[in-house]
Amino acid sequence: MDGARTIGQPAALQAVRGMITGRTPHAVLLAGPAGVGKTTLAIDLASGLLCTTDPVGMRPCRACRACRLVDSGNHPDLHRLAPAGAGGQIRIGERMDPDPGTVRALIFALALLPVEGGHRVAIVEAAERLNEDAQSALLKTLEEPPSGTVLILCVDDEERLLPTVRSRCARVRLGPLGVRDLERLLTKLGAADAPTAARLARISGGRPGVALTYARSPHATVIRAELGRSLLDLMHVGTAARLTGVRDLLARAADLHRELAAGLEPPSASGSRAPTRDRSKARSGRGAGSVAASNGDSGIELNPDGDAEPRSTAADRRRAARQLLEIWRDLVRDLALAALGDARGLRDPDLADDSIATGTRLPLPVATAFLERLVRAGELLDSNVGPELILDTIAVHWRVRSAA
Secondary structure (H helix, E strand, C coil): CCCCCCCCCHHHHHHHHHHHHCCCCCEEEEECCCCCCHHHHHHHHHHHHHCCCCCHHHCCCCCCHHHHHHHHCCCCCEEEECCECCCCEECCCCCCCCCCCCHHHHHHHHCCCCCCCCCEEEEECCHHHECHHHHHHHHHHHHCCCCCEEEEEEECCHHHCCHHHHCCCEEEECCCCCHHHHHHHHHHCCCCCHHHHHHHHHHCCCCHHHHHHHHHCHHHHHHHHHHHHHHHHHCCCCHHHHHHHHHHHHHHHHHHHHHHHHHHCCCCCCCCCCCCCCCCCECCCCCCECCCEECCCCCEEECCCCCEEECCCHHHHHHHHHHHHHHHHHHHHHHHHHHHCCHHHCCCHHHHHHHHHHHCCCCHHHHHHHHHHHHHHHHHHHCCCCHHHHHHHHHHHCCCCCCC
16 A cells, blocks of 8 residues: 555555455454554545545555545545544434534435445544444444445444444454664654654654654653653652642643644644643642642633633543543553563653662552552543542552552
8 A cells, every 4th residue: 555654554554455455344443552543544544445546456546636635634425523522522413413523413424425426434533432322323324334335433442332333343453563663663754863763662652643743742752751750759748749749740731732732733834833832830849730820710820920821621631631641551550560670661761760769669569550540540531530530539549658
């Protein structure tokens, strides 16, 4: 697939090539961790199915009218559905007059004849954010799809899909790349020099999309390191300080999310991206960000520089909490490896000395139990439990202590 934009997934690309040139399944499940390229592969598949170039083996060509429409997001036969709103859910929609961006609106669109006379393709991003009612509504289309229709479900955790949904899809698995492979890829793409590529390959966990986003946002790596160091610091303070500190880190994680979001945007005409505002500075310790001070009930908050800006939304805080939990999980993983004496596998080399010093004092069963707690916290966050409550509960237990 010369026109494919997916990188580092040879087995998955080979499977997709077979779907384009041979028999096309009516439903495809692309499964793998966030940032490994599921959505990119879904668009490659959609482009290949909608491409009009001959021979078929050359699809997607990325040059024909259909491919250009796909790349611009304007192809009338390509439909995309993604989580939205404060809860980050994919809504089912009203039965009679569903809003755009809902499952029932998608089902209605797929029932129509193709505009261009070929396939109709639907990409559902983060399909695990479909609740059971939404999955059940989609199930009939999966069981009896309109002719020429292909549904592509992208999912981080396929176990959160109903078994009846999974069983009706052709499954393609994408996984992280090896650290050395991703280093070479980043260098080859010119995204980073060798030392930076080595670090990004590790902190991204071998996920090309995450590594490239960090490469485009150098300040994001600084904030990430600051968050990791601050989390380590919080292990050695009292409960009250931990509760205050984790709220500070939530605000700082919001800054990280904005930096990474900016890294996803294309460069401006001048070749640069609009800078994001670093509105949190360390209040205490070695990097905890400060929470903005409230200005009464006006709905406006004052940042540390005294400037007014809108109060963060529930969706903003939820996204920031996900970012913080991911860094927290990576840190606890490193502590567990340090407890096992495996310093070579540490994900954040900049924190290696501190991780080893702390990990050797943290019994492995304690680290393992805390990692399970963080995984559960992510599930609760996806279930719309308040991020502050989740983080407070975790912070209470975040301390160096014996196995007993």
